Amino acid sequence: MGTANRILIVEDEPVVARNLKTFLDHYCADVRIAPDGRQAIDILESFEPDVIVLDYRLPQMNGLDTYSEIVRRHERQVGCVMITAYPLETIAEDAGRRGIRHMLCKPFRLSELQQMVELSAEDASHHAH
8 A cells, every 4th residue: 555554443333443453454564442532632642643544423422522632632633534334415514624535435345445445545645745
């Protein structure tokens, strides 16, 4: 995978998270999982992902609020692929306002995820320069 060497998966369904990790492990050097937004934010204290694969519906704090908090704390855009079972226009609009350009509706093909991760990594690298 292009520039995505480190990926953080934020997904509260353990089976889905493990399946995504197993797939992405083939392409990336370091893939980690957080089951919710708070733990994702904590992991980022010691781990800087190139891309976050972020579920919209999470316990306590939804994916959009999690992403906003990550950007606020780390003062940089992070490539992000939002995954959701809710193909709602309002989620897409809100995600776009917050800087999330890539969304996948569940169920999706893993090849689609790979493509979105690569695009998100490219986006993030352009913001970094």
